[in-house]
Amino acid sequence: MTDLNQIDLPALAKGDKRTWDAFVVASAPLINAVIRRTLAAYRLSEEDVMDAAQDVFVRLCANDFRLLKTYDPARAGLSTWLAVVSRSAAVDHARRRRQSTTPIDEVPEAFLGYEDRHTEKLKIPQGLLTERQTLILKCLYDEERDVAEVAQLLKIDAQTVRSTHHKALLRLREHFGEEAP
Numbered sequence: 001m002t003d004l005n006q007i008d009l010p011a012l013a014k015g016d017k018r019t020w021d022a023f024v025v026a027s028a029p030l031i032n033a034v035i036r037r038t039l040a041a042y043r044l045s046e047e048d049v050m051d052a053a054q055d056v057f058v059r060l061c062a063n064d065f066r067l068l069k070t071y072d073p074a075r076a077g078l079s080t081w082l083a084v085v086s087r088s089a090a091v092d093h094a095r096r097r098r099q100s101t102t103p104i105d106e107v108p109e110a111f112l113g114y115e116d117r118h119t120e121k122l123k124i125p126q127g128l129l130t131e132r133q134t135l136i137l138k139c140l141y142d143e144e145r146d147v148a149e150v151a152q153l154l155k156i157d158a159q160t161v162r163s164t165h166h167k168a169l170l171r172l173r174e175h176f177g178e179e180a181p
Helices: 009-013 017-040 046-069 078-097 131-142 147-154 158-176
Strands: none
Touching (some): 009 017, 017 078, 131 147, 147 158
């Protein structure tokens, strides 16, 4: 059995078959262990572990070993680098395996398990906000405009819109007793 530290990396990156075979044998236990540990959180099958491990090897040799050629021994040991690549491949595999979802717009409200408590407008006391703050909140929330649109409409800088919005929210939080983030 070959140790990972004994692998001839230049020969491996050039696609030497014997070096590749030795690399696969030496790195498979590490790659499988990292993937198994990563996928345990997702509760995926042993078949998924093997598929994700296979994906690591495919990634390493794809495009003329492009990923493998990015390994820099000055930055990390080969086993550390392989663990990072393996974990990334496992997470990508788990994301692809997630069950399909239904767009929320297609789900009847009765099945969503929440009630929309934000349908009524907030009553803001007169004089709490400046005219500019009130106008910016109206544009952003009632008219659902974005910051750039509001800035163009009011002929002011976008940063002024963001700053005024922020100050208005701070005043509202203070008045209604909520903690500022």
